[in-house]
Amino acid sequence: MQIAATYDPEGFRDRGFVQAITDDGAEAGPARAVADLEAEVAALEESGGPRWVWPATADIAPALLRRGVRVDRCHDLALTEALLLAYEGHCGEPRSLGAAWARLHGLPVPEDRAEGTMAAPADNPTTQPALFEPDRSRLSADVDPLRAVREVYAEQLRRIAATANPGAFRLLVAAESAASLAAAEMAHHGLPWRADVHSQILEEVLGPRPLDGSPPREMVAMAARLAEALGIRALNPDSAAQVTKAFSDAGVKLPSLRRWELEGIDHPAIPLLLKYKELSRLYSFNGWVWRDTWVVDGRFRPEYSVGGVVTGRWAARGGGALQIARRLRKAVIADPGWLFVSADAAQLEPRILAAMAQDPGMAEATQSDDMYSALAGVFEGSRDQAKLGLLGAMYGQTGGGAAAPLALMRRRFPKATALLDDAAREGERGRLVRSQLGRTCPPPSQRWQSAIAGDAEADAADDSNRRSGQVARARGRFTRNFVIQATAAEWAEVLLALLRQQLRTLDGPQLVFFQHDEVLVHAPREHAAAVTEMIIQCATAAGRLVFGPSPVRFPMSVHSVECYGDAK
DNA sequence: GCAGTTTGCGCC
């Protein structure tokens, strides 16, 4: 059964409307106004788990979770709209229910409300329900909201049926919707984070916390040593201009201040500069201010944005959730009696390539848990060369140390190479490419379009032609990588959706973190073994769902640990 | 003086 549900766009956020609908979005019962939509969802969920068809999970799920309501399945109209718009070549157009409804009726389309930067938890404690969630449905007051849900849903089903592979697209929509539920649950649970351990790390590396907000002891000391090594009185190592000038005065020309460039330069001040950058990064990115802002009641609660990246990866706002520095993972410690089951897909992207391209040689290599080692023989006995060849092909690298392994890649894995080259060529011509399930890249930007068009302009200056070529090739690298990254992201979302279902059969384990190809489940100790088994099975099932019968293996590297820092 | 852009880092 399916139930359309929406808040009253005009009223207080508790009020809403519900109505049973058929598989194709027609009315299957009376429309009902309810005084407390969340209570209504809870009751209906209790009595048999419908599929909820609603404007946006992100708008309702946090409130439901605060009231202890967990929803089994949904169809997220906004996320689906975004997938369909991209498929149809209109990536980036407004995707709210109101926008979709307006497009359907040829009316002016409202802009989406910005997702906005998340208020830090100190200002907006998640433990305290906000009086109003932002209404992102953008539905105008004179529209019957249930009618809008039904009509947009029915239209989406028609548009899905019109895609080249409706079954695949349906899976994509289901996975994306399930992922939106998982994201809300992870934000709700939060990642266990020990503020005291975090402080300990900071003090070991930076010295005691300065009380007045000035830079900590070790940074000041390193800056002083750096100045001394350069023979000057003082400098601000954060200022590129000052650093470049100081090295120049010392007779060293720096091509840039990138770490990998600096590492190739022989000067006694270079290691000091690198060390300073390391300290500075920790201090400014994950220092005491970060901890005070983002760690509340022993939990780090970022806000995830499902579909926030064009490739289908999640984005996160607030606290740099998807860039938790490895050294800080020591502060991620399970509650007493609990463990983290940490799982990451080993070498996901080359496996995705092997499955998409149905390349027999690469598929054979996926039988191994370490593809690169399995392929070392092909790459003159070097695991590193194998890795360079595979990654270089997927990222569109051409020169440098990758040239030789890329040539081998081309010769030994022609089907895989052809898939990537085709994607790159399509991109260079300004065309769209799609993932395995149908997620579609954005059309070329204005800059790309004029650059690609500029190629044809006979009287364009050489300089302009060269720039055009560069821009077109950059687009080619993007589309080349898009097909792989987007398919990897959807494989991971399918895995997450399956795992979320499985975990519901246990009492206790919670998804607390997801990062592209890695999941973290916080589980009572006695459930860790069962969770481990579930993850491994879900990975295999995800491969079958996304690719059908395929010899390609998707092994997971799974560890049960008390501390996330010990996971790898 | 403020807002937008650039640079560089680190995560995948």
Place this chain on the structure above:
DNA sequence: AAAGGGCGCAAACTGC
């Protein structure tokens, strides 16, 4: 011959 894809964030820098 050849600048490897995606992101978020902080500080410096640039332009108005």
